Amino acid sequence: MDALPAGRHFFRGDDGYEVARQGTVWHQKVPDRYPEMIVQAVDAEDIVAGLRYAKANGHQVNIVSGGHSFAASHLRDGAVLLDLSRLDHATIDADNKTAVVGPGKGGSLLMADLEAQNLFFPGGHCKGVCLGGYLLQGGYGWNSRIYGPACESVIGLDVITADGEQIHCDAENHPDLYFAARGAGPGFFGVVTSFYLKLYPRPAACGTSVYAYPWDVADEVYTWARGISAEVDRRVEMQAIATRSLPEMGIDGPGIVFASPAFADSEAEAEKALAIFETCPVVDRAVLKVPYMPSDLPTWYTAVMTHYLDDHRYTADNMWTSASADELLPGIHKILDTMPPAPSHFLWLNWGPSPARQDMAYSIEDEVYLALYGSWTDAADDDRYGNWAGSNMAAMSGLATGIQLADENLGQRPAKFASDEAMARLDKARATYDPDGLFNSWMGRL
CATH class of the missing domain: 3.30.465.10 (Uridine Diphospho-n-acetylenolpyruvylglucosamine Reductase; domain 3)
Structure with missing residues (x-):
């Protein structure tokens, strides 16, 4: 690798290799998968040199930018890993x-x-x-x-x-x-x-509402959320997070929290868009109720990150669905019953119905998005919690349209993430631009 300056690439076994490898994964459950070489690229020349080395030595190539893949799909045995995190212009x-x-x-x-x-x-x-x-x-x-x-x-x-x-x-x-x-x-x-x-x-205004419910009204809450899917103002991100405790909200026990931002042209419009949360039939059972307050993105980033702690081990899986609440509730109850400790959580997101999309590989979405994020601190609990997300999503897969690649678990549970037409076009384009299969593909596909 004469084309790469010393210190910008690490072969397996080199000093600094393991620090570089683990540094490409944001949480603590780093898979036992070991690239042959890691290139910490700072420019196009580094990338080309890495590709040239991989080709000459029979290695495939993977890429990482920020390392927020829960599954760390960029880590593959024997590959050349191009770390692009320094290309931050x-x-x-x-x-x-x-x-x-x-x-x-x-x-x-x-x-x-x-x-x-x-x-x-x-x-x-x-x-x-x-x-x-x-x-x-x-x-x-x-x-x-x-x-x-x-x-x-x-x-x-x-x-x-x-x-x-x-x-x-x-x-x-x-x-x-x-x-x-x-x-x-x-x-x-x-x-x-x-x-x-x-x-x-x-957007001129960002507002927020917060409603927290105990788990014993889960049936009523999720049935209501599913029933109003088409009515939610598209400026509102209607999301519910179920977790075993919410200390940052002063809630010690399990809760289902609707914390939903709305982006609008005025505070009045944002408040009006969020008024739908008052229509929940068990709103009187809310243990925390804030119909409206002004907010901003820095506040939201801080709130979101309370669920994703980099000193924890994580697993994730997800599904798109248009199933009814009656069909989804048995699976939801199992999710709640088996959920690992906080900050593990179950995300429900009212997403659609959506407008027609552009012509692109992203081609599967549906009315509701469900995602599971299991987290724990002790490696001894990997067997206990490591398949919580995957097994629960597998059990509900008959209700799924497909998955979103953001929270994929394809190495453990292959699932559909693009339409059949889009996959055919992807395969054809791959054959044109990468006929020798230099770049590793997904860890699994249907």
Whole structure:
């Protein structure tokens, strides 16, 4: 690897290798999978050198930008891992409402940069999530029910292909690669060095409501939430988090919390959009009720991160569904009964019905999104809790339309994440741009 300066690449067994490997996973459950070499790229030349080495030595290639994959799908035995977290550039053109950003740019950092210029982008909900993996897998983010998954706002990409060629792709140039880059996630067969983004005006107001219910009214709460799916104002992110304790809210026991932001043109509009939470038939059983309060993104980022602690071990799985509450409740009760300690949680999100989407690999979504996040601190509990998310989602898979790649568990539970037509187009594009299979694909697929 003469083309790579010392200190920017680590072979397995080198000093610094294990620190570099573990550093690509945000939580403590780092899989026992070991790339042959890790390249900490700082520019396109590093990437090309890594690809050249992989090709010459018969290794496949994986890519990581921020390491927020719960499954750490970027860690593969014997592969060359390209760590792009140092490609964190960002250039904002406020007049034209566009930006050019690197895959290693943190989404929350971009949001702060944009807010300072009175702009907005549907960035991810968690601090630490970088734009590379987030945008490739689809990107459910702030105000995405209005602006769509973030990949719809990707208007172009700079990509290094399997043969080391540096190209720009968009709707007119290399359209098949552009199609694939918007939804293929960890199965994308190229290295994105820059994303070109469409930006939006910053919403004038962000408001929030908070309602917390005990678990013994779960039937009533989830039946109500399912019944009003089509009525929820699209400016509202109607989400419910069930967990065993919520000390940050002063709740010691199990609770189901609807904490939902609304982005609007005025405080009055936000408050009106959130009024639907008062229609819950057991609203009088709420142990915490805040119909409305002004909020902002920094406050929301802080709140979200109470559920994702980097000193814990994590597992996740998910499903899209249009099933009725009666069909879903047996599975929900099992989820609640078997849930590991907090901050483990069950997320219910009212997402659709959604408008028609652009022509892109991201091609499966439905009215409701369910996701499970199991967490614990002791490695001795891996067997006890490690399959909580996967087994519960497997039990409900008959009600699923598919999954979202953001919280995938494909290595343990293959599931459908794109339409049959989209998968056929992805396979055809892969055969064109990566005919020798240099880039590892998903860890599982149906």
